[in-house]
Amino acid sequence: MIQLALSGAAQPGSSHSDNPQRGAKTYLRTASSDLDTDAEGDDFELLDQSELNQLDPAGSRGESWKEEALHTYLDCLPQRGAGVPPTPPPHPPPVLLSLCPRYRYYQNVCTQSYSYVWWDWERWEREIDWMALSGINLALAFLGQELVWQRVYLSLGLNQSEIDAYFTGPAFLAWNRLGNLHGWAGPLPRSWHLKQLYLQYRVVERMRSLGMLTVLPAFAGHVPPGVLRVFPRVNATRLGGWSHFDCTYSCSYLLDPEDPMFQVIGTLFLKELIKEFGTDHIYSADTFNEMSPLSSDPAYLSRVSNAVFRSMTGADPEALWLMQGWLFQHQPDFWQPAQVRALLHGVPLGRMIVLDLFAESKPVYPWTESFYGQPFIWCMLHNFGGNHGLFGTVESLNRGPFEARRFPNSTMVGTGLAPEGIEQNDVVYELMNELGWRHEPLDLPAWVSRYAQRRYGAANAAASSAWLLLLRSPYNCTGVCVNHNRSPLVRRPSLHMDTQLWYNASDVYEAWRLLLSAGAALGSSLTYRYDLVDVTRQAVQQLVADYYLSIRGAFQSRALPELLTAGGVLVYDLLPELDSLLSSHRLFLLGRWLESARAAATSDREAELYEMNARNQLTLWGPSGNILDYANKQLGGLVLDYYGVRWSLFVSLLVESLNSGSPFHQEHFNQAVFQVERGFIYNKKRYPTAPVGDTLEISRKLFLKYYPGAMKRSRAGPA
Template structure:
């Protein structure tokens, strides 16, 4: 690190014109390396590879054809990304194979035919999108914080195969910041108070927080720097454009000591972090010192990483507001950020996230947006319309008033789990946006806050990089996707994905998609009821049945992943129903003091405990759902020889981000994960405390003591976050065997001939006391209520309104003896 320091001083004596620029590399060599990694080295020579020119107007192109001389498939493209896209197209549409996320390639299905198919008619694709962008500024913390080179190399291959060519390159940037501020005159103590811990760097970089979970170990900075150099070199071999972090004005407090007369603005408090870790300092871009600080940073950044692709991301007002509404001030602020880039790199392009225009919509009127953007020439700026699939800004701002923009799918926040997304929107809206009269759209992008979930959404979004027409028949595309993913197509697979497409994958993300199981336990918790548990459970049963009967290969990694993920969703949905039943029963007991209701609550609490065990066991059977991997990777990310206390601090970072997210439950459970180990050791213990506190209030005949409960819960969470404890990093148990067992428990096909229920209602426990009229449950079919009743040993029945509005229920009534309908209600009772 001392060597880098002295090099930095020498560098500042030179000029930007002397900075080295790395070569782009050999596209054929790049694709051959990729094929060898994805398939194996022996496959490399079974294909031909040719470099062809881009279109006359500079758009990328790929071809899949037959090399008649060598009698083998040939992939053609104008760069490495285009060649990789051709390879992926061939795998998907000629071999029915799939490459997706999954630890140790468990997301791949690569059962290629013994004789490779030769295209009878060549396929030529011209990318309609000049840019295909990837990553959110948060992704590097929520998903990539602990990655090593092997994981990064795999992701770069995935990027290339999905046509992505504009890549956020934020790893390792702290080396440039550290030496920039050191050269300017800040001390290590001042920088230790500034840099956040490695799990929270994304928000420190954006000026939201400072110092939390730090100090940042300098050995970690060193490791990340060399990792980024390797990433940068590899992406360039494919012809990808790297987006480097720009200087947006957020600075350490120590700069006030050096520039006491400069104009600094305190940011508003972010995430309830308070003044100790938030309210960062912004050196106003219009201040006279801004340019000098920026130039120091840009020169070091470009030097350390061996060149630049001339695109820089800067977001000065991410989730905060400017200090003035004056239109000229807004224009000059953005112009100053742009001019600082240009002063070091004359070819600079300013890339900006459009999130601020959505997040602070009350501030950013169209007049202010237009003024702010006018500070930068149109040709030198690109806007990421960060969540176009949910709240497009381009359509409200006349295509960002002439600025080129990229239509992006955000989809996920914080890495929370849930089966959801809108495939129809993804397959149609990017095409519409590009064809609108006057549109300035120049590309599409994937901008999730976290990755490695809902792979179908990203498979289709990858295709939108090269598709020029809408995906009109979405179900047909989904069937092809399922066949590629599992290596086969059966009626059960088709039925499963029909249910998923028509349910979970026709909705956009909602804050309430996060399951109750991973949320801070309390009363009156709302949850999203749009995704029918019975439909998801039925899809689960179809896939499990095929795997059990060997209709679908039970060893295929993607099938195992989907079975675990869908089963996870079924259990957490059912958990929400049990929560509703339990809290309704508590309210009933406190008003009526019915001892039978209390007995039912005790029995239901036992079922709840079993549910945690079931979920943790199911998740633990698959390598992609293990807490141990996250924590182990965090510890391994430290530089060899790092002190044990510094490594322990990295583990604290890993634990805190996915739980309390801050010192005082600041944005608690935002990055919650349903992972084996986390379910049993953290979430289950929180809910156990909640139930025990309720039980104690009943036993003492007192109201629920929320203050005492919250204090105990905080202590539990804090203690867990500060533990140093290893968790399994390898799966245990047989996924199919476990799933089949749990499916029988959480999903019932009602036997109409041998009905298990009769019309005898125990008057001691009116059904509405347990089920609250069934108004707030996930369940929306009779079968689901039978499952819930089976889970509760004290359940004697339930009621359901609106019977006559559901044809299935009417037909159910006619087929099962012993069912009575009284005043529009259907009554079920256990034998």
Template sequence: MRHLSTIVSIITVFAVHISAIEFKSLDHIKTKTRPDDQAAAVTALIRRLIPERAAAFTVVVNPSLGPPRLDTFQIESSNNKVNITGTTGVAAAWGFYHYLKHYCGCHISWAGNQLNVPSTLPKVQPALKITSPNRFRYYQNVCTVSYSFVWWNWTRWEREIDWMAMNGINLPLAFNAQEAIWHKVYLKMGFTQKDLDTHFGGPAFLAWARMGNIHGWGGPLTQSWHANQLQLQHQILKRMRDLGMTPVLPAFAGHVPNATVRLFPKANIINGTIWSKFYKDPQYCCTKYLVPSDPLFKTIGKAFIETMIAEFNGTDHVYNADLFNEMNPVSNDLGYLANASRGVYDTIISADPKGIWLMQGWLFTVNGFWYKEQIKAHLTAVPLGRLIVLDLASDILPVYDRTDSYYGQPFIWCMLHNFGGNHGLYGRLDYINKAVFVGRIFPGSTMVGTGLTPEGIDQNDVMYAFMNDLAWRTQPANVTAWIDSYAVRRYGKFSQQSHNAWRILKDTIYNSMENTKEHNRNAIVSRPSLKSQPDMWYDWREVAKAWPLMINASAELGTSPLYRYDLVDIGRQVLQDISASYYAEFQTVFNKNNKTAARSCLAKILDVLLDMDTLLATDSHWLLGNWLESAKALGTSVKEQKWLDYNARNQITIWGPHAEINDYANKQWAGLMKSYYHRRWSLFAFELDIYMDEHRVWNQTRFNELCLNTIEMPWTFDTSDFTTEPVGDTVKVSRWLFEKYKKDISSRTGDVVEFVDVSSQRWRPNKPYMDNSS
């Protein structure tokens, strides 16, 4: 990023307190919920989280506590109570979690919670008062709803909304049930049920059907699905609003059923462009696109928003629509691009005069179409301040710094971080620690907030905890101090071994200097070939040193569920990387025609896959059965359960009817490693063995077809059950696996790592729960 080092040096001297530009056009974007009702919602959250200690906390929502438009919270002790005051419910919940983290040493994450609240609550005197330097904290990618949220029930949604509030999220995407609304709108317009059955995607693929990338794949949706999602959306919106959030609702982006051509023959409708490899099956590709300048566009879009507002008891005035996601428009004419965005905005305000359009800026990261002139024409056709752009991947592919801060439109600096919900340790701690603040003071900056935009969650908790922490800071954190306190909070106590392990992770795999988005395309979870190029941007030999340290920490941390989760995650990473080293060795010896060595390498890869399955099976978070059973739980009949099970299986494997996006959403789950990835590599080893014996030329195309037809596609249609109960002890299995692979690790690291007795080590930091840099 331009001028990064210079600007960061300025940041460290002068703290930034507010956005460079205030948009009066956004002043009406605020909660409509009464302060007392917001306070009651936060109080209920506290009771859910720590019911035995909830009475020790009082919550007040006072909008005048801080400056307008910026969330503020205050924490103060009095009369054996901890008094939390916030300008909104979100601010109060944020303040509550700030107290739990920095005074009680607690931790809340997707992987679980550590809530050992001290028997005597630490006092906060004088009062601590913190104001967010930016207005919005956004959450979700349009893909997250499919890669992670798709099978959630209200229990899981309630926990996530609590997590959002306690991390200061005040602008979350709320996309559930939009197909149920479209169903009502389209039936009134004369579409038939059959027309809609071929238009809506299946549950696991709704994100891409909504963006017009595909249509119909994985469907049709059932009436029970619509009913379930409607009920959920009512609960989701009510809770978000009760807590003072501004839910972002969907709007019309022009993607219409094929039957629109029949019903409205005079409308300006064109075929959408091909997305990914879906050209193989025309019934799913090239979704019809209604040009926004056509009068029918406003008719349909207005009807959708009005129907949605009526169904969900009003609106909060922010709407998301993405026109050209990973699909270039049919014309790069500046007038065409301006008319397209103006058409979307005009449609929004025709239904809601106070409407604000929020769009993902991901389309502008594509090279070869969106040059500065095209971006400017598209953005500035909307009045300044009435369009918020998510700089969707500021952590790897920022756009704001090459578009003069989106030509005056407000933007949100986002950390995308994860693609496809893949597993793999990854992060850019040092980079985002600086880049967020660069965004705030960039010349002419229109930054109005920060955001989390992962395609999938339930991975790399540390990166999201760090990014959420930056949202209230006015200058960069001391990353070393932060990571030290994070580890103590996460496990509830200090361990020298885990301390040393996290220092290693911080300096290696969580400190990527590359702006790569392909950070977990490991060969082990990719269809086997002779020429895979695993993306290993880090020195895995250094990362591997953290594994025995974490195992040694079991003497002190062994009872912590979060410790055991991390022990699995780190062990999984090291085994994955060991398999990559075997694969690289395989490529070398195969190219030298050393058949014996090539067979030995493949045998080692197969062994690692089984060992990974064994390790993953020891923790409930890493089980394939959870994903499949939560999908089937939404079915109201055996037929519907099979349909949902198929959606769940297809997405995480071949992703499409003919493996169009094969392995994109790969997962490292127990059950999947053994029943799917191990079988693919076994077939590869078997076929390659024949080819080597018969001195043939390897035919990868033939193998791909064989693999698809004999293993991959049959697996997606299989209905075998997988356990939701863990098997084995994480510490014992980890110790056994380390002993098994110790020589391999040592030969590659140059060090012989052994287990040591750490029970006598009693060092403690002076302030174990406080990040002194705050």
């Protein structure tokens, strides 16, 4: 049981993500955090301040009390997006609220690189406090592991140069840990290892002090090439390349599960890790993340998972394996029922928890008979690469966890948030968090109206109406929804880009109008200003698609004046205006991302390496655009100097093609634009770290200029 006591109003400016002050004055005390995979739930007790030190159970007081107590608690939570939580009403008598069921998981192995990579302790502390206040009780603690791995490799006989050549740069460590990459954007400086180690001490201590179970990394079977030099008889095989990378930076070595070195390395690493950080007995390992196994033989797959698990129990007999289930839905042709069952049954039932990572769109539990008896956590993945873009699957979220609990012989033991990147689309994370407290689905329209009031600190009819529109449109993707934000705005231009939306574009334009109309009443709310930027940004993203269609149509019909008009508006007005809008809010600044990378360095040379990592991840994602624009962001500075320059070159070459009568060659454009993209990564331009301009004024200017035409074009339905 974790007890929480609320003491009056939250402090002004206490946003979780935007203000260094701590959030709501909320006190937490852990009464029990026993690891019990059979438990159906976890209890949180809300206590009045005068009863803070009482540990006796409050008892049941009826559902109406619980409902009001829950709303009181939620109203006090700090809002992501730089908001001011409202003053809560008087507290009801103490009540007992239960999580449904046992675990509330948070994080994705990729979040470590897309969002957390440059964080200092102050930012980590705010995140952990938000996690505790949101009821999170199970989370990854992955920092500092490279220093432990370095010790292990040195003890085995590898030299420092072999180790340095293996680790990637900081922004790509998530995929080094998964066995997907090695070497790219490295090496890791010694100072990085030490700083991450000390951060891990504090992160683990803070999480545990607030009743959370920490998940430490374990050995998945991948080894550096240096292991083969030291142990030439070791049985290791190279896997294939990953995601458009060749073997220069990919094709990792995987130990045979029956080779003795598998247990030697795995157990040695985990013993060192436990010695350093202690343990809550839960460990994460993913052997085949987006990589095909060497054999589809069920016996082989079972041996692999058994070897991973035995390397854990060799260091900790109580070990529980937490594994991402992404591989099963990512490569369904390989992972047929026999292969899935074999991998899962290589571990004793109940000693593994599978994260059904993308359950809101592609749940795995229904076609694997609830993971063939292994416990699983129903997760919302939602975000890929930390992309910006309004998106959600609210109907699926509101239905999915409850269906999973009712599934025949369900082994579901929790719900989870597993985004690749955070600091976007707060509403879906608030919804998913609240569903963890619920025994049945919510009335979504009523919920989002209350959300708007809670988020802005006051009821406002226009804001509530705006959120109802957003809830039914961009936040209500149905069916199989995989949103990587493939808007033409953030993609390398071509004549064959898809502009289809899953929602009616006019709903976003109307929500924009409604939010703007609430400016006089809500303009002092930091979360309102964040949301106004985000909704305006989405409207402009839609406008970019409209102008792209005009550009393409004009080129294909050889209408040069129309091409010049549409291209000129896009390149010289719309994109610069969007850049100005984004530059008016600190959470949409490229400079903030780049300076946080440089701030992690201890020398100019390190700062240059880290900045290169930060720029490359947002853009080329690899040396040659291997995963081009996967981690795209809409940030002030990036829109103008990266996306804008690409679009300018594209329009110029189309105009040149019409003028000369020669065909447009996409390959020639790709070669030319690659130089632009690569040049952005290595230029030295510094970007503002503080906002410039007034969000309301800039949004209003854009609205007056573009709204009438946008609504006219969108009345026919989805773009």
